Amino acid sequence: MTPLLQVRGLTKRYGARIGCADVSFDLWPGEVMGIVGESGSGKSTLLNCLAGHLAPDAGRVIFDTRADGSRDTVTMPEPERRMLGRTDWAFVHQNPRDGLRMGVSAGGNVGERLMAVGARNYGGIRATALDWLGRVEIAADRVDDRPSSFSGGMQQRLQIARNLVTGPRLVFMDEPTGGLDVSVQARLLDLLRGLVRRMGLSAIIVTHDLAVVRLLADRLMVMKSGLVVESGLTDQVLDDPQHAYTQLLVSSVLQV
Amino acid sequence: MIEIRDLHKAFTLHNQGSAVIPVMAGAHLTVAPGECVALVGASGAGKSTLMRMIWGNYLAQSGSIRVGTLDVAKAEPREILALRREVLGYVSQFLRVVPRVPTVDVVAEPLLTLGVNPAVARARAEALLTRLAIPERLWSLSPTTFSGGEQQRVNIARGFAHDYPAMLLDEPTASLDAKNRETVLSLIEEAKARGAAIIGIFHDEAARARVADREVNVSLFTPGAGEAA
Numbered sequence: 001m002t003p004l005l006q007v008r009g010l011t012k013r014y015g016a017r018i019g020c021a022d023v024s025f026d027l028w029p030g031e032v033m034g035i036v037g038e039s040g041s042g043k044s045t046l047l048n049c050l051a052g053h054l055a056p057d058a059g060r061v062i063f064d065t066r067a068d069g070s071r072d073t074v075t076m077p078e079p080e081r082r083m084l085g086r087t088d089w090a091f092v093h094q095n096p097r098d099g100l101r102m103g104v105s106a107g108g109n110v111g112e113r114l115m116a117v118g119a120r121n122y123g124g125i126r127a128t129a130l131d132w133l134g135r136v137e138i139a140a141d142r143v144d145d146r147p148s149s150f151s152g153g154m155q156q157r158l159q160i161a162r163n164l165v166t167g168p169r170l171v172f173m174d175e176p177t178g179g180l181d182v183s184v185q186a187r188l189l190d191l192l193r194g195l196v197r198r199m200g201l202s203a204i205i206v207t208h209d210l211a212v213v214r215l216l217a218d219r220l221m222v223m224k225s226g227l228v229v230e231s232g233l234t235d236q237v238l239d240d241p242q243h244a245y246t247q248l249l250v251s252s253v254l255q256v
Numbered sequence: 257m258i259e260i261r262d263l264h265k266a267f268t269l270h271n272q273g274s275a276v277i278p279v280m281a282g283a284h285l286t287v288a289p290g291e292c293v294a295l296v297g298a299s300g301a302g303k304s305t306l307m308r309m310i311w312g313n314y315l316a317q318s319g320s321i322r323v324g325t326l327d328v329a330k331a332e333p334r335e336i337l338a339l340r341r342e343v344l345g346y347v348s349q350f351l352r353v354v355p356r357v358p359t360v361d362v363v364a365e366p367l368l369t370l371g372v373n374p375a376v377a378r379a380r381a382e383a384l385l386t387r388l389a390i391p392e393r394l395w396s397l398s399p400t401t402f403s404g405g406e407q408q409r410v411n412i413a414r415g416f417a418h419d420y421p422a423m424l425l426d427e428p429t430a431s432l433d434a435k436n437r438e439t440v441l442s443l444i445e446e447a448k449a450r451g452a453a454i455i456g457i458f459h460d461e462a463a464r465a466r467v468a469d470r471e472v473n474v475s476l477f478t479p480g481a482g483e484a485a
Contacts, residue, residue, distance in 0.1 A: 240313060243270070
Protein backbone atom coordinates (compact mmCIF):
# COMPACT_ATOMS: atom_id res chain seq x y z
CA MET A 1 0.00 0.00 0.00
CA THR A 2 1.25 3.52 -0.79
CA PRO A 3 0.29 6.71 1.04
CA LEU A 4 -2.54 8.65 -0.57
CA LEU A 5 -0.74 11.90 0.16
CA GLN A 6 2.94 12.53 0.84
CA VAL A 7 3.82 16.04 1.97
CA ARG A 8 7.46 17.09 2.20
CA GLY A 9 8.86 20.37 3.43
CA LEU A 10 5.78 22.40 2.59
CA THR A 11 6.39 26.10 3.24
CA LYS A 12 4.31 29.21 2.60
CA ARG A 13 5.42 32.75 3.54
CA TYR A 14 3.43 35.95 3.49
CA GLY A 15 6.26 38.42 2.88
CA ALA A 16 8.49 38.14 5.93
CA ARG A 17 5.87 36.30 7.97
CA ILE A 18 5.60 32.53 8.02
CA GLY A 19 2.27 30.98 7.01
CA CYS A 20 3.46 27.43 7.52
CA ALA A 21 6.99 26.09 7.40
CA ASP A 22 8.62 22.77 6.60
CA VAL A 23 5.52 20.60 7.07
CA SER A 24 6.00 16.92 6.23
CA PHE A 25 3.64 13.96 6.72
CA ASP A 26 2.08 10.94 5.01
CA LEU A 27 -1.66 10.32 4.88
CA TRP A 28 -2.75 6.75 4.22
CA PRO A 29 -5.98 5.60 2.56
CA GLY A 30 -8.90 5.63 5.00
CA GLU A 31 -7.08 7.83 7.54
CA VAL A 32 -8.58 10.95 9.07
CA MET A 33 -6.03 13.51 10.22
CA GLY A 34 -6.86 16.49 12.37
CA ILE A 35 -4.86 19.72 12.37
CA VAL A 36 -5.32 21.77 15.54
CA GLY A 37 -3.86 25.03 16.80
CA GLU A 38 -5.00 28.50 17.77
CA SER A 39 -6.07 31.19 15.29
CA GLY A 40 -3.13 32.28 13.19
CA SER A 41 -1.14 29.09 13.79
CA GLY A 42 -1.06 28.38 10.05
CA LYS A 43 -3.49 25.49 9.93
CA SER A 44 -5.78 27.04 7.32
CA THR A 45 -2.78 28.17 5.25
CA LEU A 46 -1.50 24.60 5.29
CA LEU A 47 -4.89 23.21 4.30
CA ASN A 48 -5.18 25.65 1.41
CA CYS A 49 -1.68 24.78 0.19
CA LEU A 50 -2.52 21.08 0.31
CA ALA A 51 -5.78 21.59 -1.57
CA GLY A 52 -4.15 23.71 -4.27
CA HIS A 53 -5.92 26.94 -3.31
CA LEU A 54 -2.62 28.60 -2.37
CA ALA A 55 0.73 28.14 -4.11
CA PRO A 56 3.40 27.11 -1.57
CA ASP A 57 6.87 28.68 -1.75
CA ALA A 58 8.63 25.37 -1.27
CA GLY A 59 7.90 21.71 -0.78
CA ARG A 60 6.13 18.86 -2.49
CA VAL A 61 2.60 17.47 -2.25
CA ILE A 62 2.59 14.05 -3.88
CA PHE A 63 -0.94 12.71 -4.41
CA ASP A 64 -1.70 9.18 -5.57
CA THR A 65 -4.16 10.05 -8.36
CA ARG A 66 -6.72 7.54 -9.55
CA ALA A 67 -5.87 8.23 -13.19
CA ASP A 68 -2.07 8.62 -13.33
CA GLY A 69 -0.60 7.38 -10.04
CA SER A 70 1.70 9.61 -7.96
CA ARG A 71 1.76 13.25 -9.08
CA ASP A 72 3.18 16.37 -7.47
CA THR A 73 0.14 18.62 -7.24
CA VAL A 74 2.29 21.71 -6.64
CA THR A 75 3.97 21.52 -10.05
CA MET A 76 1.12 20.07 -12.11
CA PRO A 77 -0.62 22.44 -14.56
CA GLU A 78 -3.55 24.42 -13.16
CA PRO A 79 -6.22 22.65 -15.31
CA GLU A 80 -5.11 19.26 -13.98
CA ARG A 81 -5.23 20.54 -10.40
CA ARG A 82 -8.73 21.91 -11.02
CA MET A 83 -9.81 18.54 -12.39
CA LEU A 84 -8.48 16.86 -9.21
CA GLY A 85 -10.53 19.36 -7.21
CA ARG A 86 -13.65 18.09 -8.98
CA THR A 87 -12.86 14.38 -8.92
CA ASP A 88 -10.43 12.90 -6.36
CA TRP A 89 -10.62 15.84 -3.95
CA ALA A 90 -13.35 17.63 -2.09
CA PHE A 91 -13.21 20.76 0.05
CA VAL A 92 -15.74 21.51 2.78
CA HIS A 93 -15.60 25.16 3.83
CA GLN A 94 -16.42 26.42 7.29
CA ASN A 95 -19.00 28.76 5.84
CA PRO A 96 -21.36 26.79 3.57
CA ARG A 97 -21.83 29.97 1.50
CA ASP A 98 -18.24 29.60 0.29
CA GLY A 99 -18.87 26.08 -0.96
CA LEU A 100 -22.41 26.36 -2.30
CA ARG A 101 -24.06 28.30 -5.10
CA MET A 102 -26.70 30.14 -3.13
CA GLY A 103 -28.84 31.05 -6.18
CA VAL A 104 -29.10 27.46 -7.40
CA SER A 105 -31.50 24.82 -5.98
CA ALA A 106 -30.25 22.17 -3.54
CA GLY A 107 -30.57 19.50 -6.23
CA GLY A 108 -28.76 21.78 -8.68
CA ASN A 109 -25.90 22.27 -6.24
CA VAL A 110 -25.34 18.52 -6.07
CA GLY A 111 -26.03 17.92 -9.77
CA GLU A 112 -23.66 20.66 -10.86
CA ARG A 113 -20.65 18.79 -9.54
CA LEU A 114 -21.75 15.64 -11.34
CA MET A 115 -22.09 17.60 -14.60
CA ALA A 116 -18.61 19.03 -14.07
CA VAL A 117 -17.23 15.52 -14.39
CA GLY A 118 -19.29 14.72 -17.47
CA ALA A 119 -22.69 13.47 -16.31
CA ARG A 120 -25.33 14.52 -18.85
CA ASN A 121 -28.44 12.37 -18.23
CA TYR A 122 -30.92 14.63 -16.39
CA GLY A 123 -32.90 11.77 -14.84
CA GLY A 124 -29.75 10.09 -13.61
CA ILE A 125 -28.33 13.31 -12.17
CA ARG A 126 -31.57 14.11 -10.35
CA ALA A 127 -31.83 10.58 -8.95
CA THR A 128 -28.23 10.71 -7.68
CA ALA A 129 -28.82 14.17 -6.20
CA LEU A 130 -31.94 12.92 -4.39
CA ASP A 131 -30.04 9.90 -3.09
CA TRP A 132 -27.32 12.15 -1.68
CA LEU A 133 -29.76 14.60 -0.13
CA GLY A 134 -31.25 11.59 1.64
CA ARG A 135 -27.85 10.45 2.87
CA VAL A 136 -27.22 13.85 4.45
CA GLU A 137 -30.75 13.84 5.88
CA ILE A 138 -32.29 16.56 3.71
CA ALA A 139 -35.93 15.79 2.86
CA ALA A 140 -36.67 15.04 -0.79
CA ASP A 141 -39.30 17.80 -0.94
CA ARG A 142 -36.57 20.41 -0.40
CA VAL A 143 -34.65 19.41 -3.55
CA ASP A 144 -35.92 22.38 -5.55
CA ASP A 145 -35.45 24.94 -2.75
CA ARG A 146 -32.47 27.26 -2.70
CA PRO A 147 -29.90 26.81 0.08
CA SER A 148 -30.61 30.40 1.19
CA SER A 149 -33.86 29.05 2.66
CA PHE A 150 -31.98 26.35 4.64
CA SER A 151 -30.76 26.50 8.23
CA GLY A 152 -26.99 26.63 8.85
CA GLY A 153 -26.81 22.93 9.67
CA MET A 154 -28.77 21.98 6.53
CA GLN A 155 -26.53 24.19 4.40
CA GLN A 156 -23.47 22.44 5.82
CA ARG A 157 -24.97 19.02 5.11
CA LEU A 158 -25.82 20.14 1.57
CA GLN A 159 -22.23 21.29 1.09
CA ILE A 160 -21.05 17.85 2.18
CA ALA A 161 -23.43 16.14 -0.28
CA ARG A 162 -22.24 18.42 -3.10
CA ASN A 163 -18.64 17.52 -2.29
CA LEU A 164 -19.02 13.78 -1.86
CA VAL A 165 -21.34 13.04 -4.78
CA THR A 166 -18.45 12.50 -7.18
CA GLY A 167 -16.85 9.89 -4.90
CA PRO A 168 -13.67 11.77 -3.90
CA ARG A 169 -10.90 9.94 -2.08
CA LEU A 170 -9.56 12.87 -0.08
CA VAL A 171 -11.71 15.47 1.66
CA PHE A 172 -10.29 18.70 3.05
CA MET A 173 -12.43 20.25 5.79
CA ASP A 174 -11.93 23.68 7.29
CA GLU A 175 -13.75 23.90 10.64
CA PRO A 176 -16.69 21.85 9.31
CA THR A 177 -18.65 22.13 12.55
CA GLY A 178 -17.66 25.72 13.38
CA GLY A 179 -20.53 28.13 13.82
CA LEU A 180 -23.12 25.39 14.34
CA ASP A 181 -25.19 24.65 17.43
CA VAL A 182 -23.77 21.77 19.46
CA SER A 183 -26.82 19.59 18.74
CA VAL A 184 -26.37 20.19 15.00
CA GLN A 185 -22.63 19.56 15.37
CA ALA A 186 -23.29 16.14 16.89
CA ARG A 187 -25.50 15.12 13.98
CA LEU A 188 -22.90 16.33 11.50
CA LEU A 189 -20.12 14.45 13.32
CA ASP A 190 -22.10 11.24 13.19
CA LEU A 191 -22.82 11.79 9.51
CA LEU A 192 -19.16 12.48 8.67
CA ARG A 193 -17.95 9.46 10.63
CA GLY A 194 -20.41 7.17 8.88
CA LEU A 195 -19.52 8.53 5.43
CA VAL A 196 -15.78 8.24 6.06
CA ARG A 197 -16.19 4.62 7.14
CA ARG A 198 -18.60 3.54 4.39
CA MET A 199 -16.77 5.27 1.53
CA GLY A 200 -13.26 4.55 2.80
CA LEU A 201 -12.45 8.26 2.58
CA SER A 202 -9.32 9.94 3.78
CA ALA A 203 -9.80 13.36 5.30
CA ILE A 204 -7.81 16.27 6.65
CA ILE A 205 -9.78 18.32 9.15
CA VAL A 206 -8.70 21.70 10.41
CA THR A 207 -10.37 22.73 13.64
CA HIS A 208 -9.67 24.34 16.97
CA ASP A 209 -12.19 22.06 18.68
CA LEU A 210 -10.34 19.25 20.49
CA ALA A 211 -13.58 17.38 21.22
CA VAL A 212 -14.32 17.25 17.49
CA VAL A 213 -10.91 15.79 16.61
CA ARG A 214 -11.10 13.24 19.40
CA LEU A 215 -14.26 11.84 17.87
CA LEU A 216 -13.35 12.21 14.19
CA ALA A 217 -9.60 12.03 13.69
CA ASP A 218 -7.27 9.03 13.85
CA ARG A 219 -4.18 11.23 13.96
CA LEU A 220 -3.40 14.74 15.00
CA MET A 221 -0.94 17.47 14.07
CA VAL A 222 -0.57 20.41 16.44
CA MET A 223 0.54 23.71 14.89
CA LYS A 224 1.94 26.83 16.46
CA SER A 225 3.36 29.87 14.65
CA GLY A 226 3.36 28.01 11.35
CA LEU A 227 5.26 24.99 12.63
CA VAL A 228 4.09 21.50 13.46
CA VAL A 229 5.11 21.16 17.12
CA GLU A 230 3.69 17.70 17.76
CA SER A 231 1.99 14.88 15.89
CA GLY A 232 0.78 11.39 16.66
CA LEU A 233 -2.27 9.27 17.44
CA THR A 234 -5.17 11.52 18.42
CA ASP A 235 -5.70 10.05 21.89
CA GLN A 236 -1.96 9.96 22.55
CA VAL A 237 -1.52 13.65 21.69
CA LEU A 238 -4.56 14.61 23.80
CA ASP A 239 -3.92 12.26 26.77
CA ASP A 240 -0.11 12.46 26.93
CA PRO A 241 0.90 15.68 25.16
CA GLN A 242 4.67 16.12 24.90
CA HIS A 243 5.12 19.70 23.72
CA ALA A 244 4.62 22.66 26.04
CA TYR A 245 2.11 24.26 23.68
CA THR A 246 0.03 21.07 23.35
CA GLN A 247 0.02 20.68 27.14
CA LEU A 248 -1.27 24.23 27.43
CA LEU A 249 -3.87 23.65 24.71
CA VAL A 250 -5.19 20.44 26.30
CA SER A 251 -5.23 21.82 29.83
CA SER A 252 -7.14 24.91 28.66
CA VAL A 253 -10.23 22.99 27.57
CA LEU A 254 -13.23 23.49 29.81
CA GLN A 255 -14.59 20.26 31.26
CA VAL A 256 -18.30 19.74 30.64
CA MET B 257 0.60 -12.55 23.26
CA ILE B 258 1.55 -9.50 25.32
CA GLU B 259 5.16 -9.02 26.36
CA ILE B 260 6.49 -5.93 28.11
CA ARG B 261 10.21 -5.44 28.69
CA ASP B 262 12.14 -2.82 30.64
CA LEU B 263 9.51 -0.15 30.19
CA HIS B 264 10.16 3.40 31.42
CA LYS B 265 7.84 6.36 31.59
CA ALA B 266 8.11 9.93 32.87
CA PHE B 267 5.85 12.94 32.51
CA THR B 268 7.40 16.34 31.76
CA LEU B 269 5.13 19.20 32.80
CA HIS B 270 6.40 22.07 30.64
CA ASN B 271 3.98 24.60 32.07
CA GLN B 272 4.76 23.77 35.69
CA GLY B 273 8.45 24.59 35.80
CA SER B 274 9.28 21.73 33.42
CA ALA B 275 8.97 19.32 36.33
CA VAL B 276 9.89 15.77 35.32
CA ILE B 277 7.89 13.12 37.14
CA PRO B 278 9.18 9.58 36.66
CA VAL B 279 6.25 7.17 37.03
CA MET B 280 7.56 3.84 35.82
CA ALA B 281 10.93 2.13 35.59
CA GLY B 282 11.87 -1.32 34.37
CA ALA B 283 8.33 -2.64 34.03
CA HIS B 284 8.05 -6.16 32.64
CA LEU B 285 5.08 -8.41 32.09
CA THR B 286 4.11 -11.38 29.93
CA VAL B 287 0.60 -12.60 29.20
CA ALA B 288 -0.02 -15.82 27.29
CA PRO B 289 -3.11 -16.54 25.16
CA GLY B 290 -5.99 -17.64 27.39
CA GLU B 291 -4.41 -16.06 30.45
CA CYS B 292 -5.73 -13.18 32.58
CA VAL B 293 -3.25 -11.10 34.54
CA ALA B 294 -4.51 -8.66 37.18
CA LEU B 295 -2.58 -5.46 37.83
CA VAL B 296 -2.53 -4.64 41.53
CA GLY B 297 -0.97 -1.93 43.65
CA ALA B 298 -2.06 1.11 45.61
CA SER B 299 -3.96 3.92 43.95
CA GLY B 300 -1.45 6.00 41.97
CA ALA B 301 1.02 3.13 41.66
CA GLY B 302 0.65 3.17 37.88
CA LYS B 303 -1.90 0.50 36.98
CA SER B 304 -3.83 2.73 34.60
CA THR B 305 -0.61 4.29 33.30
CA LEU B 306 0.71 0.87 32.32
CA MET B 307 -2.59 -0.02 30.68
CA ARG B 308 -2.62 3.23 28.68
CA MET B 309 0.94 2.61 27.51
CA ILE B 310 -0.15 -0.77 26.16
CA TRP B 311 -3.15 0.88 24.48
CA GLY B 312 -0.77 3.45 23.01
CA ASN B 313 -2.30 6.68 24.28
CA TYR B 314 0.63 7.14 26.69
CA LEU B 315 4.09 7.24 25.17
CA ALA B 316 6.91 5.10 26.53
CA GLN B 317 10.33 6.66 27.13
CA SER B 318 12.13 3.37 26.53
CA GLY B 319 11.54 -0.36 26.52
CA SER B 320 9.21 -2.49 24.43
CA ILE B 321 5.51 -3.38 24.51
CA ARG B 322 4.89 -6.24 22.16
CA VAL B 323 1.24 -7.05 21.44
CA GLY B 324 0.98 -9.85 18.88
CA THR B 325 3.72 -8.96 16.41
CA LEU B 326 3.72 -5.19 16.99
CA ASP B 327 5.92 -3.18 19.37
CA VAL B 328 3.49 -0.47 20.47
CA ALA B 329 6.35 1.57 21.99
CA LYS B 330 7.89 2.11 18.54
CA ALA B 331 4.92 1.69 16.19
CA GLU B 332 3.57 4.22 13.69
CA PRO B 333 0.10 5.62 14.43
CA ARG B 334 -1.46 3.67 11.59
CA GLU B 335 0.02 0.41 12.89
CA ILE B 336 -1.49 1.08 16.33
CA LEU B 337 -4.83 1.91 14.72
CA ALA B 338 -4.79 -1.41 12.87
CA LEU B 339 -3.84 -3.20 16.12
CA ARG B 340 -6.81 -1.60 17.90
CA ARG B 341 -9.17 -2.55 15.09
CA GLU B 342 -8.16 -6.17 14.88
CA VAL B 343 -6.10 -7.39 17.82
CA LEU B 344 -6.38 -5.28 20.96
CA GLY B 345 -9.64 -4.42 22.72
CA TYR B 346 -9.99 -1.95 25.58
CA VAL B 347 -12.82 -1.51 28.05
CA SER B 348 -12.07 1.81 29.71
CA GLN B 349 -13.92 3.26 32.68
CA PHE B 350 -15.54 5.92 30.55
CA LEU B 351 -17.77 5.68 27.53
CA ARG B 352 -16.76 8.22 24.87
CA VAL B 353 -19.17 8.42 21.94
CA VAL B 354 -20.51 10.78 19.32
CA PRO B 355 -23.64 12.30 20.89
CA ARG B 356 -27.00 11.19 19.49
CA VAL B 357 -25.74 7.91 18.05
CA PRO B 358 -28.07 5.02 19.02
CA THR B 359 -26.70 2.58 21.62
CA VAL B 360 -26.96 -0.40 19.28
CA ASP B 361 -24.79 1.40 16.71
CA VAL B 362 -22.26 2.36 19.40
CA VAL B 363 -21.89 -1.33 20.28
CA ALA B 364 -21.81 -2.52 16.65
CA GLU B 365 -19.24 0.06 15.54
CA PRO B 366 -16.06 -1.98 16.19
CA LEU B 367 -17.49 -4.72 13.95
CA LEU B 368 -18.59 -2.29 11.23
CA THR B 369 -15.07 -0.82 11.23
CA LEU B 370 -13.76 -4.32 10.53
CA GLY B 371 -16.09 -4.59 7.55
CA VAL B 372 -18.51 -7.07 9.12
CA ASN B 373 -21.92 -7.23 7.42
CA PRO B 374 -24.13 -4.58 9.11
CA ALA B 375 -26.95 -7.05 9.83
CA VAL B 376 -24.52 -9.48 11.46
CA ALA B 377 -22.88 -6.69 13.47
CA ARG B 378 -26.27 -5.43 14.65
CA ALA B 379 -27.39 -8.92 15.68
CA ARG B 380 -24.20 -9.39 17.69
CA ALA B 381 -24.69 -5.96 19.32
CA GLU B 382 -28.29 -6.79 20.23
CA ALA B 383 -27.30 -10.14 21.70
CA LEU B 384 -24.67 -8.46 23.92
CA LEU B 385 -27.04 -5.71 25.01
CA THR B 386 -29.63 -8.34 25.90
CA ARG B 387 -27.07 -10.30 27.90
CA LEU B 388 -26.02 -7.16 29.74
CA ALA B 389 -29.64 -6.36 30.58
CA ILE B 390 -29.94 -3.09 28.65
CA PRO B 391 -33.71 -2.87 27.97
CA GLU B 392 -34.60 -3.01 24.28
CA ARG B 393 -36.45 0.31 24.47
CA LEU B 394 -33.09 2.01 25.13
CA TRP B 395 -31.23 0.53 22.14
CA SER B 396 -32.34 3.25 19.75
CA LEU B 397 -31.32 6.03 22.17
CA SER B 398 -27.89 7.55 22.68
CA PRO B 399 -26.13 6.19 25.79
CA THR B 400 -25.00 9.72 26.78
CA THR B 401 -28.12 10.15 28.95
CA PHE B 402 -27.90 6.69 30.56
CA SER B 403 -27.03 6.05 34.20
CA GLY B 404 -23.42 5.28 35.15
CA GLY B 405 -24.04 1.54 35.41
CA GLU B 406 -25.88 1.43 32.09
CA GLN B 407 -23.08 3.34 30.35
CA GLN B 408 -20.56 0.93 31.81
CA ARG B 409 -22.52 -2.03 30.45
CA VAL B 410 -22.78 -0.42 27.00
CA ASN B 411 -19.02 0.13 27.16
CA ILE B 412 -18.48 -3.54 28.00
CA ALA B 413 -20.81 -4.69 25.21
CA ARG B 414 -18.82 -2.54 22.77
CA GLY B 415 -15.53 -3.91 24.10
CA PHE B 416 -16.66 -7.51 23.67
CA ALA B 417 -18.36 -7.05 20.25
CA HIS B 418 -15.29 -8.28 18.41
CA ASP B 419 -13.35 -11.35 19.57
CA TYR B 420 -10.04 -9.58 20.17
CA PRO B 421 -7.00 -11.82 20.74
CA ALA B 422 -5.82 -9.39 23.45
CA MET B 423 -7.89 -7.26 25.83
CA LEU B 424 -7.39 -4.54 28.42
CA LEU B 425 -10.09 -4.25 31.10
CA ASP B 426 -10.09 -1.26 33.43
CA GLU B 427 -12.46 -1.95 36.34
CA PRO B 428 -14.98 -3.90 34.23
CA THR B 429 -17.19 -4.81 37.20
CA ALA B 430 -17.24 -1.40 38.90
CA SER B 431 -20.72 0.04 39.55
CA LEU B 432 -22.51 -3.14 38.47
CA ASP B 433 -25.16 -5.06 40.41
CA ALA B 434 -24.62 -8.72 41.28
CA LYS B 435 -26.40 -10.10 38.22
CA ASN B 436 -24.58 -7.89 35.72
CA ARG B 437 -21.29 -8.47 37.49
CA GLU B 438 -21.84 -12.19 37.00
CA THR B 439 -22.53 -11.61 33.28
CA VAL B 440 -19.32 -9.62 32.85
CA LEU B 441 -17.26 -12.26 34.66
CA SER B 442 -18.76 -14.89 32.34
CA LEU B 443 -17.83 -12.78 29.30
CA ILE B 444 -14.26 -12.59 30.59
CA GLU B 445 -14.14 -16.34 31.19
CA GLU B 446 -15.48 -16.99 27.69
CA ALA B 447 -12.86 -14.68 26.20
CA LYS B 448 -10.14 -16.57 28.08
CA ALA B 449 -11.57 -19.89 26.90
CA ARG B 450 -11.31 -18.80 23.25
CA GLY B 451 -7.68 -17.83 23.86
CA ALA B 452 -7.71 -14.10 24.57
CA ALA B 453 -4.78 -12.68 26.54
CA ILE B 454 -6.25 -10.30 29.13
CA ILE B 455 -4.81 -7.63 31.39
CA GLY B 456 -7.24 -6.30 33.95
CA ILE B 457 -7.56 -3.88 36.85
CA PHE B 458 -10.08 -5.18 39.39
CA HIS B 459 -10.67 -3.49 42.71
CA ASP B 460 -13.36 -6.11 43.26
CA GLU B 461 -11.20 -8.76 44.98
CA ALA B 462 -13.65 -11.63 44.54
CA ALA B 463 -13.88 -10.88 40.81
CA ARG B 464 -10.11 -10.75 40.56
CA ALA B 465 -9.73 -14.06 42.37
CA ARG B 466 -12.21 -15.68 40.02
CA VAL B 467 -10.93 -14.58 36.59
CA ALA B 468 -7.25 -13.71 37.14
CA ASP B 469 -4.61 -16.41 36.85
CA ARG B 470 -1.86 -14.22 38.28
CA GLU B 471 -1.37 -10.86 39.94
CA VAL B 472 1.35 -8.38 39.04
CA ASN B 473 2.12 -5.68 41.57
CA VAL B 474 2.92 -2.50 39.62
CA SER B 475 4.41 -0.89 42.77
CA LEU B 476 7.53 -2.89 41.91
CA PHE B 477 7.84 -0.77 38.76
CA THR B 478 7.64 2.52 40.63
CA PRO B 479 10.91 4.38 40.09
CA GLY B 480 13.15 3.83 43.11
CA ALA B 481 11.21 0.77 44.28
CA GLY B 482 14.01 -1.54 43.16
CA GLU B 483 16.58 0.13 45.43
CA ALA B 484 14.17 0.26 48.37
CA ALA B 485 13.38 -3.43 48.09
